Amino acid sequence: MKILVTGAAGFLGRRLLRALSSGKAGFSELSRIIAVDMFTCAVDDPRIECRTGTIAESDFVRSILSHDVDLVFHLAAVVSGQAEADFDLGMRVNVDATRSLLEACRGVRNAPRFVFSSSIAVFGGPLPEIVPEDLAVRPQSSYGTAKAIGELLVNEYGRRGFIDGIICRLPIVAVRPGTPNAAASSFVSGIIREPLAGLDTVCPVPLDTRLWISSPETATNNLLHAARLATSALGGVRAVNLPGLSVTPAEMIASLERLGGARARGRVRCELDPDVTRIVSTWPGAFDIDRPLRLGFTADRDIDSIVGQFIAEHTAPR
């Protein structure tokens, strides 16, 4: 079995590679992984071949798609804040490169499974408290628009039989390690990660904003599940709103205090950022996840398990 991962040096990409490499992902006859990113992927597995370049160049895209690839995880994207700041870059990477990748898949021997990482940012405008399966997507950001276009392409290439496509609309994935990024949702990780590292941080949205989040482990497991699922079970509706947990920054900060102590909690300051609030407030805070759960996707148990996962993985023992 041969797997291609775009955005392989990214946060989820690296977790995915580790899971695939460890054998825990359940792909028994894994022979090769093509790990693609603009940045070098540091991996220690002879089956993983790292390819550095930008998928915005269609020649590069063609060069990474061999005719015998079985499975593609398309994770690479320009994140929401950056796509909003640079419209053309966002279109080039989030729309055009996705299409190049799909086009290159037409040359593959057997239509490969294509797992497309989309986002709840495809939704927007006036939203019901709980978003149902069949709600119209009305993206209010360039990132969300591009992901919605990518979804239509994956659906169509799937319907045509060029690929065997499935679309995972990822919740906000938190808690991410490392440093803040240009995603409008960066603070969702920041308000847990920075205080635990002894740093002051800011919550830029109202404390009662409903956020739909998933731990990195659950998000990774769900992407792997999407790769294994029989797509016939999707009944033609290839987009799945991945299960998440509906929490507010207030609930997250309370969990931080429970698991990280009062000093950590004291390091979060509230300071509204209208730009971030505008984008984040257009995202749904909760979804009807009856179908995704029936399809075998999973959710995190509660906010403490998410914060606990980060503490266990990324902070020094206390």
Next chain:
Amino acid sequence: MKILVTGAAGFLGRRLLRALSSGKAGFSELSRIIAVDMFTCAVDDPRIECRTGTIAESDFVRSILSHDVDLVFHLAAVVSGQAEADFDLGMRVNVDATRSLLEACRGVRNAPRFVFSSSIAVFGGPLPEIVPEDLAVRPQSSYGTAKAIGELLVNEYGRRGFIDGIICRLPIVAVRPGTPNAAASSFVSGIIREPLAGLDTVCPVPLDTRLWISSPETATNNLLHAARLATSALGGVRAVNLPGLSVTPAEMIASLERLGGARARGRVRCELDPDVTRIVSTWPGAFDIDRPLRLGFTADRDIDSIVGQFIAEHTAPR
């Protein structure tokens, strides 16, 4: 005022040009119309400049967009049957050319009003009997997919302020004069037009299939209304399901008999075409048109008025 019309030699394009040229469209300071099509537009108005070429070439698109255009009607498209038969052509014209046109609009002095003719073919999959405003689009054809992508682009370019966009999801427009075309819906006109011309014809779908139709006159009036409407009234939801009439082929044929006689009715034979039925049966048969009506869009009164309009305009007096 300067207006650009793509697909100007097409059926709706020609009606639109006539309405604009006659002054009945209500644009009082009309100085120039750029009429663009692959085919020559035969018009007799010194204000109309015909430009022949394909919008699939971005150089041509840039050449037709002057910096002082106020209003664009983007009607040009590869129709449904043809886009299904030739995937790449459909993508090139229905997706890429729409994007080129939108890109060219970024160079226009003031963000022009951009009326995008979309289609009920953006919908598909399991549908409620009456399609509500906020139902997810799940196109089941290449044509519908491309129109749905075009809608996302028009929304995004509108949100960015590059254009002042509005999307008209046209019903099946019938009765069209002339000869059958490659649209899957071609028969909807054919079952009225051909018998009235003394020709035998075929209804390729079940007689109780619900069809959402609009007369050419109503469709043209609604496109013109979209060009004049204050887009602030749209409340950020730029896509409008244009009003139509929900009828079955059986009801259409009964109207044909009432207005055209029993001999005309006898010229329609039923013969299922699985390809046409597959595409047409995924289109909605009725919509909730409360909002479009409140916005000032109009519907035809009944099927006899639609058939009567065709007889009055296109058949010799009996």
